[in-house]
Amino acid sequence: MRNPVRGALSAMLCALFLTTALAACGSDSDSDSASGQVIGSVDTAYGNIEVRAPEEGDPKIVALGWSDGEIALSLGYKPVAIFDWQGFGEEYKGVGPWATEQFGDVSPTIMPVGDGTFNYEQILMMEPDVILNVRSKLDDKVYERLSQIAPTISAPAGTPDYAINWREQTDIIAQALGKTAEGDAQVADTDAKITAAKEANPQFAGKTFVYGAKFGQAYGAYLPGDSRFDVFAEMGFVPNPPVQQLSASGFFANVPVERVAALDANVSALTTIYLPMSDLTGDPLINALPVVKDGRAVFLDEKSEVNQGLQAGTPQSLAVALDQAVPQVQQAVAKLPQTQ
Numbered sequence: 358m359r360n361p362v363r364g365a366l367s368a369m370l371c372a373l374f375l376t377t378a379l380a381a382c383g384s385d386s387d388s389d390s391a392s393g394q395v396i397g398s399v400d401t402a403y404g405n406i407e408v409r410a411p412e413e414g415d416p417k418i419v420a421l422g423w424s425d426g427e428i429a430l431s432l433g434y435k436p437v438a439i440f441d442w443q444g445f446g447e448e449y450k451g452v453g454p455w456a457t458e459q460f461g462d463v464s465p466t467i468m469p470v471g472d473g474t475f476n477y478e479q480i481l482m483m484e485p486d487v488i489l490n491v492r493s494k495l496d497d498k499v500y501e502r503l504s505q506i507a508p509t510i511s512a513p514a515g516t517p518d519y520a521i522n523w524r525e526q527t528d529i530i531a532q533a534l535g536k537t538a539e540g541d542a543q544v545a546d547t548d549a550k551i552t553a554a555k556e557a558n559p560q561f562a563g564k565t566f567v568y569g570a571k572f573g574q575a576y577g578a579y580l581p582g583d584s585r586f587d588v589f590a591e592m593g594f595v596p597n598p599p600v601q602q603l604s605a606s607g608f609f610a611n612v613p614v615e616r617v618a619a620l621d622a623n624v625s626a627l628t629t630i631y632l633p634m635s636d637l638t639g640d641p642l643i644n645a646l647p648v649v650k651d652g653r654a655v656f657l658d659e660k661s662e663v664n665q666g667l668q669a670g671t672p673q674s675l676a677v678a679l680d681q682a683v684p685q686v687q688q689a690v691a692k693l694p695q696t697q
Contacts, residue, residue: 393411393412395409396409396410396416396535397534397535398532399529401510401513402500402511402513402515402516403504403509406508406510408486408510408535410486415434415435416434417484417485417487418435418437418486418488418489419436419437419480419483419485420439420489421475421488421493422489422491422492422526423443423519423670424443424526424669424671424674425489425490425492426440426465427456427669427671427673428527428531428540429489429534430459430460431539431673432530432534432543434536435459435461436451436465437483438468438480439468440468441467441470442470443665446467447464450465453669453673453674455673455674455677456674466479466483475502477506480503480506481506485506485507486507486508487507487510487533487534488504488508488509488510490503490511491521492519492526493518495516510533512525512526517607518607519607520582520607520608522582522587523584523670523675524544526670527540528541543672544672546676547672547676547679550676551591551675551679554592554679555591555593558592558593558683558687560690561589561592561594563593563595564593564594565594565595565596565597565598565623565624566586566589566590566622566624566625566626567619567620567621567625567626568583568628569627570630571630571632571640571643572630572631575611576611576613576617576620577609577610577612578600578619580596580600580607580608580610581596582608583609584670584675585667586608588679589626589686592686594624597621599616599619599621600619600622603616603619614642617642617646620643620648621647623653623690623693624689624690625646625648625649625653625655626654627649627655627656627657628657628659629658632659652689652692653689653692653693654689655685661681662681663681665678666678667682
């Protein structure tokens with residue numbers, strides 16, 4: 358028979374060990390970093406955070422925020438671990454396929470999303486020099502736990518959950534890692550691509566645009582604040598008024614079945630969330646929309662580089678997505694009556 362006193366004592370010792378380990382890690386990190394050179398610092402919701410170089414080699418980076426790892430990788434640092442929000446998996450090393458080769462023969466630890474919570478014990482054992490949790494949710498309790506392990510980089514105060522602008526996200530990570538020039542150059546390159554697309558396509562100006570999705574038996578649309586809409590807005594498109602009238606949660610608005618006509622814009626990009634494409638292309642409500650009947654809808658497979666690139670929202674991924682999306686949108690706009 359199990360001794361309840363022994364069981365309770367074991368549990369107490371286990372909890373004490375973890376608490377002590379976290380505290381020790383925090384104090385060791387402070388002590389070690391005090392003798393290391395500051396490679397970068399940045400203002401966040403939790404104050405100005407400094408990142409110091411380890412005694413040898415590059416800083417060990419654990420990337421927890423959406424696309425934080427891909428941005429760090431593009432700046433020349435290979436994260437030791439990535440929280441795999443988009444499900445790229447070990448095959449692509451937790452980043453988009455357009456970025457995988459930048460890891461070379463290095464393979465980071467891929468942390469599955471699961472229920473969206475972090476495994477603090479796993480992160481602790483990695484002994485990171487810095488934790489990136491920028492495109493994420495500002496959560497005081499999460500920050501407290503992470504910052505006991507290593508300097509933790511978060512978004513600025515007031516940033517909506519998971520909706521930091523891709524330019525600001527890149528700038529924050531670049532500042533933290535001492536790569537501001539590289540970050541600025543990457544943003545400038547992608548900005549130039551967006552500007553070029555806008556200037557080459559004046560017919561985009563003022564056309565209504567929707568980036569919609571089907572999930573389960575429901576529908577939704579991405580809103581300003583998400584790169585899946587913002588990039589097209591920067592090329593001249595405007596929000597579809599019926600979508601603006603929907604109840605929004607962050608950067609996404611649910612579209613009730615009875616209001617699916619909100620997805621009918623001058624041009625609509627349509628995809629799925631955890632559904633096969635056939636569930637969308639075979640949907641009678643979707644097929645009844647004039648934008649679909651007229652061939653002005655751009656159907657994007659969930660795993661396509663356009664959809665995944667816009668979803669990732671990094672300078673590199675957006676450039677890849679734009680190369681493929683712009684020609685498709687050009688074709689859709691060309692099918693509008695000349696009066697529109």
